[in-house]
Amino acid sequence: QVQLVESGGGLVQAGGSLRLSCATSGRTFRVYVMGWFRQAPGREREVVAAINRSGSRTYYADSVKGRFTISRDNAKNTVFLQFNSLKPEDTAVYYCAADSRLSTSTMRSLREYDYWGQGTQVTVSS
Numbered sequence: 001q002v003q004l005v006e007s008g009g010g011l012v013q014a015g016g017s018l019r020l021s022c023a024t025s026g027r028t029f030r031v032y033v034m035g036w037f038r039q040a041p042g043r044e045r046e047v048v049a050a051i052n053r054s055g056s057r058t059y060y061a062d063s064v065k066g067r068f069t070i071s072r073d074n075a076k077n078t079v080f081l082q083f084n085s086l087k088p089e090d091t092a093v094y095y096c097a098a099d100s101r102l103s104t105s106t107m108r109s110l111r112e113y114d115y116w117g118q119g120t121q122v123t124v125s126s
Contacts, residue, residue, distance in 0.1 A: 001027060003026050004096050005024075011123045011125065012086055012124055012125070014086060014087055014088055014125065019083065020083070020096075020122070021078055021080055024098065029074055032098040033052055033107045035049065035099075036049045038092035038095070039092055045110060047061055048070075049061070049081060050108050052103075059104075064090075069081070069082040069084075091122060092121075094119060095116055095119045096116075097113035097117070099112055
């Protein structure tokens with residue numbers, strides 16, 4: 001198993017930047033595909049970005065392409081989500097997730113992830 005702990009959330013003005021971190025412990029980090037998801041009040045949880053085991057392939061939801069960047073440091077067992085040009089509609093609880101079975105073609109699938117963090121709130125003011 002793997003444990004995931006998100007950090008870095010907070011309140012930021014529209015147009016601003018923020019970086020989330022997700023530290024993992026337990027099984028070897030590099031076996032996991034990692035994803036970032038978000039859930040806004042009254043809405044379903046949705047995928048934001050995902051990254052394969054080596055970090056060579058990424059996926060982004062259309063709504064965040066060009067503004068968000070997912071990356072990972074396998075030596076530090078951590079995955080990151082860099083926010084730029086934040087919008088009020090990015091306000092949500094952000095979750096990181098891990099799964100050891102997914103491939104590059106399936107890593108965008110929310111339902112397939114086995115391990116989840118507790119979430120961190122990101123609020124973007126207008």
